[in-house]
Amino acid sequence: AQKVTQAQTEISVVEKEDVTLDCVYETRDTTYYLFWYKQPPSGELVFLIRRNSFDEQNEISGRYSWNFQKSTSSFNFTITASQVVDSAVYFCALSEARGGSYIPTFGRGTSLIVHP
């Protein structure tokens, strides 16, 4: 069975601080996909990144970066120089492909609060 653990329930930082959101996953599949989504107060889940299990290369997109390490089954997300607009709940998700579609199993989410 798949499982995603986001041990940090809530993180509070001051603007311009760097922050890392942890994600640890469990799966028996050798082929799987990892995702991060952002859920602002409006409620709509916003896709941030998808990574497949064969690609351990880290990725940077502006102030966002992701560190995928299969050896520790982790897919951590770092926001550099955080801003108030980064305040949201962030979900890590794991998916095998079933019948041609991603069926993600979500973690419980980490609430990030960025203070001015």
Place this chain on the structure above:
Amino acid sequence: EAGVVQSPRYKIIEKKQPVAFWCNPISGHNTLYWYRQNLGQGPELLIRYENEEAVDDSQLPKDRFSAERLKGVDSTLKIQPAELGDSAVYLCASSSRASGATLVSYNEQFFGPGTRLTVL
């Protein structure tokens, strides 16, 4: 391009009443998903449609929940009768299937804003 549209955004009903949620996916997206998100939790899949066919409904409580996607576009999720424990946000998502059959060619899901249901 318009995103996934859901209505209503909020619904308050008394227990044992019926309720229905509507979703209009992104144009051209053949796959539609309904999720339930309890407070403080991540979304959990209820049902997935490929066009008008429900291909994964193993997590749908079939005694009281039903869904349909008659023409392979819009979808409706119904609860009858609602129970207190059904209070949650119901999210709809859609995705397109890219050309080709390899796993890496499947596209990410786009989510709607959800319907927040409160059962009193």
